[in-house]
Amino acid sequence: MNMPKSALSQSSAPAVFAPAHIAAPAPPAEGALALTPALIEEFLCGLSGRGRAGDTLELYRRSLRRLHADLGADQRIRRGTLDSWQAGMQAQGLAPRTVNLHIAAANSLLEYCGRRELKASRPVLPDDTAQPELSRAEYLRLLSAARQLGRQRAYLLVKVFGSVGLSVQELPLLTAEAARQGVLWTGGQPVRLPGCLQTELQSYAAQTGVYGGPLFVSGSGAPLSRRLVTAAVHGLAGPARVPQEKCNPRCLKKLCQATQERVRGDLARLFEQAYDQVLEAEQLTVGWEG
Numbered sequence: 102m103n104m105p106k107s108a109l110s111q112s113s114a115p116a117v118f119a120p121a122h123i124a125a126p127a128p129p130a131e132g133a134l135a136l137t138p139a140l141i142e143e144f145l146c147g148l149s150g151r152g153r154a155g156d157t158l159e160l161y162r163r164s165l166r167r168l169h170a171d172l173g174a175d176q177r178i179r180r181g182t183l184d185s186w187q188a189g190m191q192a193q194g195l196a197p198r199t200v201n202l203h204i205a206a207a208n209s210l211l212e213y214c215g216r217r218e219l220k221a222s223r224p225v226l227p228d229d230t231a232q233p234e235l236s237r238a239e240y241l242r243l244l245s246a247a248r249q250l251g252r253q254r255a256y257l258l259v260k261v262f263g264s265v266g267l268s269v270q271e272l273p274l275l276t277a278e279a280a281r282q283g284v285l286w287t288g289g290q291p292v293r294l295p296g297c298l299q300t301e302l303q304s305y306a307a308q309t310g311v312y313g314g315p316l317f318v319s320g321s322g323a324p325l326s327r328r329l330v331t332a333a334v335h336g337l338a339g340p341a342r343v344p345q346e347k348c349n350p351r352c353l354k355k356l357c358q359a360t361q362e363r364v365r366g367d368l369a370r371l372f373e374q375a376y377d378q379v380l381e382a383e384q385l386t387v388g389w390e391g
Contacts, residue, residue, distance in 0.1 A: 133177040164206035183221035246341035262353035
């Protein structure tokens, strides 16, 4: 029995992601979120107010504008939309890191809107460009090379990323005021500057005449761009005899985190040993089988 044309027109099927864009829009479904340019800018403004750097905001803006374009005329996010979007980007051959960035931006916007049920359910793609590991010896060679070459800014950048664990996006938060106080704030959390680094940063601020605002700036006074930061660290690879793929802020941050984890592990073992000694001493005095 044939169905009336009106019944066919009222039926709806799940949206399917096409390589160029998310396929023909379905009628607005209850619970869908309308993605508008105004909502995108509102979300980015909120991130800016929480201290997110300009580079991060621009990456998120590009990702969300792409999603908005791929949604087509419907411009609505439903359950499964982001999963279809992810599959479509994979089909187009986008790098896993790029796909992950786009999905992360969309998921963050949905968190902001209180719509967690619309987030992507697919697991994060494996990153086929995993960063190699930098050793402490290589890190010290980078610092030594920068000092021998008289590249004070490159020396301090390596030390900031390698000893504090900042990211490039967080670098503008390292201000002259933070150098004087010995602490900076990122994501609402305090980050302590080691005493030796604080002294060197204050000396650098005095030499460069930076008494307020971001400590590392270009000739025009603007915070250093990602390109300039990366170039400064890359430039030490040859003199330090360190593979260039290891000479970047991400590898330095990873080294900082690994070193801190190792120290925490050592402290935990020392705590356990000291506590056991206390209990054993008490056991000798009052233990049932002491």
